[in-house]
Amino acid sequence: MLLTPNAMGRPLRLGLYLTTGAIAAFLLLPILFIVLLSFGSSQWLVFPPPGWTLKWYGQFFSNPEWMDAALASLKVAVLTTFTAVALGLPSAFALVRGRFPGRDLLYGLFTLPMIVPLVIIAVAVYALFLKLGYTGTLLAFVVSHVIVALPFTIISIINSLKLFDQSIEDAAVICGASRLQAIVKVTFPAIRPGMIAGGLFAFLVSWDEVVLSVMMASPELQTLPVKMWTTLRQDLTPVIAVASTLLIGLSLLIMIIAAALRRRNATNA
Amino acid sequence: MKVAINALHTAQGAAAGSGVPGATTRRPPLRQRWRGSRNLLPALLFLGLFFFAPLIGLLLRGVLEPVPGMGNYAQLFANSAYARVLFNTFSVAGLVTLISVLLGFPLAWAITLVPKGWGRWLLNIVLLSMWTSLLARTYSWLVLLQASGVINKALMAIGVIDAPLEMVHNLTGVVIGMSYIMIPFIVLPLQATMQAIDPMVLQAGSICGASPWTNFVRVFLPLCRSGLFSGALMVFVMSLGYYVTPALLGGAQNMMLPEFIVQQVQSFLNWGLASAAAALLVAITLVLFYFYLKLQPESPVGNAR
Numbered sequence: 240m241l242l243t244p245n246a247m248g249r250p251l252r253l254g255l256y257l258t259t260g261a262i263a264a265f266l267l268l269p270i271l272f273i274v275l276l277s278f279g280s281s282q283w284l285v286f287p288p289p290g291w292t293l294k295w296y297g298q299f300f301s302n303p304e305w306m307d308a309a310l311a312s313l314k315v316a317v318l319t320t321f322t323a324v325a326l327g328l329p330s331a332f333a334l335v336r337g338r339f340p341g342r343d344l345l346y347g348l349f350t351l352p353m354i355v356p357l358v359i360i361a362v363a364v365y366a367l368f369l370k371l372g373y374t375g376t377l378l379a380f381v382v383s384h385v386i387v388a389l390p391f392t393i394i395s396i397i398n399s400l401k402l403f404d405q406s407i408e409d410a411a412v413i414c415g416a417s418r419l420q421a422i423v424k425v426t427f428p429a430i431r432p433g434m435i436a437g438g439l440f441a442f443l444v445s446w447d448e449v450v451l452s453v454m455m456a457s458p459e460l461q462t463l464p465v466k467m468w469t470t471l472r473q474d475l476t477p478v479i480a481v482a483s484t485l486l487i488g489l490s491l492l493i494m495i496i497a498a499a500l501r502r503r504n505a506t507n508a
Numbered sequence: 509m510k511v512a513i514n515a516l517h518t519a520q521g522a523a524a525g526s527g528v529p530g531a532t533t534r535r536p537p538l539r540q541r542w543r544g545s546r547n548l549l550p551a552l553l554f555l556g557l558f559f560f561a562p563l564i565g566l567l568l569r570g571v572l573e574p575v576p577g578m579g580n581y582a583q584l585f586a587n588s589a590y591a592r593v594l595f596n597t598f599s600v601a602g603l604v605t606l607i608s609v610l611l612g613f614p615l616a617w618a619i620t621l622v623p624k625g626w627g628r629w630l631l632n633i634v635l636l637s638m639w640t641s642l643l644a645r646t647y648s649w650l651v652l653l654q655a656s657g658v659i660n661k662a663l664m665a666i667g668v669i670d671a672p673l674e675m676v677h678n679l680t681g682v683v684i685g686m687s688y689i690m691i692p693f694i695v696l697p698l699q700a701t702m703q704a705i706d707p708m709v710l711q712a713g714s715i716c717g718a719s720p721w722t723n724f725v726r727v728f729l730p731l732c733r734s735g736l737f738s739g740a741l742m743v744f745v746m747s748l749g750y751y752v753t754p755a756l757l758g759g760a761q762n763m764m765l766p767e768f769i770v771q772q773v774q775s776f777l778n779w780g781l782a783s784a785a786a787a788l789l790v791a792i793t794l795v796l797f798y799f800y801l802k803l804q805p806e807s808p809v810g811n812a813r
Contacts, residue, residue, distance in 0.1 A: 241720070242710055243707050243711070248720060255614055255618055258618075265611070266633050266636075266688070267636075267637070269688070270644075272651070272658070273651075326551040329547035329548070329550060332544070333547035337545050337548075338543065339542045347801070348552075355793060356749025358749060358770060359563070362566060362769060363565065363566040363786075364559075364562050366562060366779070386558055389555070450751050450752060467647070471643075471647060475647070475654075480647070486640075490639045
């Protein structure tokens with residue numbers, strides 16, 4: 240009766256719905272607020288805004304510093320995505336298909352970067368690159384982002400590989416394909432949703448990464464979140480609201496793509 | 509079709525004289541036991557070089573710098589300012605866990621309860637909030653909570669308060685911002701647990717004479733326990749190690765452990781003390797994560813076949 244709304248007492252049901260509405264509003268509040276604010280005309284972020292304007296968008300897109308940061312973010316995120324998928328794919332195969340001992344332990348090792356606090360990874364990797372003299376390089380950004388993106392790609396590839404029936408690949412081998420051919424032509428297309436989802440996660444993780452990036456950044460190379468971070472510490476200018484809105488838009492887009500993929504995957508299965 | 513392929517698979521296995529369980533009782537040769545593990549090498553090499561080695565290196569500095577010994581640890585616990593940092597870290601993480609459970613529970617319950625279409629919308633809101641840029645959300649709270657912000661203005665307009673509340677640059681701001689960020693991490697596992705509960709069990713409870721309250725406490729809550737515990741544990745662990753939100757919404761007076769570590773490294777170049785604090789944080793995290801894994805029912809790589 241606590242899980243069947245019609246059998247639930249009226250006051251209880253009403254109470255639960257009201258609470259839920261309030262919590263859902265709480266979850267949406269900061270997101271909607273920032274989007275509205277980016278169109279508001281007040282320099283001091285007065286709300287409700289006295290008028291509406293695209294001025295801050297103009298400032299964002301005409302400022303080379305913001306543009307360079309956005310471009311750097313994109314570069315780092317794309318490189319991170321491909322590296323993470325390239326490293327994650329063989330590992331996922333080994334973990335799902337292999338019959339060697341300690342697979343659970345190895346899986347644990349691979350997911351450890353998700354568990355260890357980011358600050359600690361950041362400080363440790365910073366120390367390494369400081370010694371090697373690589374801080375502030377593209378390499379430092381990509382390597383540090385791949386560390387945290389890798390668990391996401393491995394997990395989503397493992398999930399779709401577990402759903403794939405290996406006998407289909409074996410059938411291709413029996414029909415005369417080499418094992419590699421069978422994997423590339425039969426298995427890869429079948430697990431593509433997992434690979435794409437893993438790639439999208441990796442992209443989003445890299446695109447939004449603050450802690451590692453702040454540690455790796457140099458005046459010459461900074462990503463969008465680093466530029467936001469340093470600007471935020473000086474003042475709360477509405478241009479940050481513009482950058483935030485663009486980041487929110489991108490997350491929304493990636494979520495929609497991921498949902499579409501999941502739906503297609505569900506109808507295929 | 510599928511049956512035929514399965515048969516083929518078995519036939520092939522039998523022909524090769526391996527793979528079929530029970531066909532041989534001898535332990536397979538070492539090379540075969542590790543078959544397929546070679547594919548792990550690229551990722552293992554990468555993580556070993558760029559994750560495990562630097563991590564171990566960092567943790568070692570805590571006992572090696574500036575002089576070998578446990579000096580850094582002694583300092584960490586003896587100095588009252590540092591002890592304060594530890595206290596802040598744990599109390600904020602505990603409070604954030606409590607608040608996000610209190611807010612996440614009704615939401616997960618409602619998602620399970622309402623008609624499917626509504627439930628999907630609520631779930632989408634949770635996912636949107638989870639995947640929206642962390643910096644964007646934190647910036648938003650910074651603006652919302654500031655002295656001249658919307659929340660203070662609204663509260664003053666309806667006469668609840670006379671002067672603006674100080675809700676940023678202190679631990680209040682940190683708790684509000686972090687609870688907001690952690691709600692999805694409670695809702696998602698909890699909702700999955702609730703979804704799996706058979707409503708008939710609760711029906712049975714009420715037929716047997718349990719009042720709604722008894723039913724809730726004695727039947728429903730125990731059934732939710734695994735999702736609730738693993739969500740709460742995860743949130744607590746994540747809160748202990750959070751940097752961005754406390755650094756922006758918190759003040760300079762009341763630091764948490766992650767900020768302390770960064771400050772020691774960046775401002776004071778005191779790698780020894782920073783490493784000792786880092787080792788402490790890693791140790792706590794790993795112990796709690798071990799308990800988290802114990803709560804998970806099945807092996808993550810175990811085969812469905």
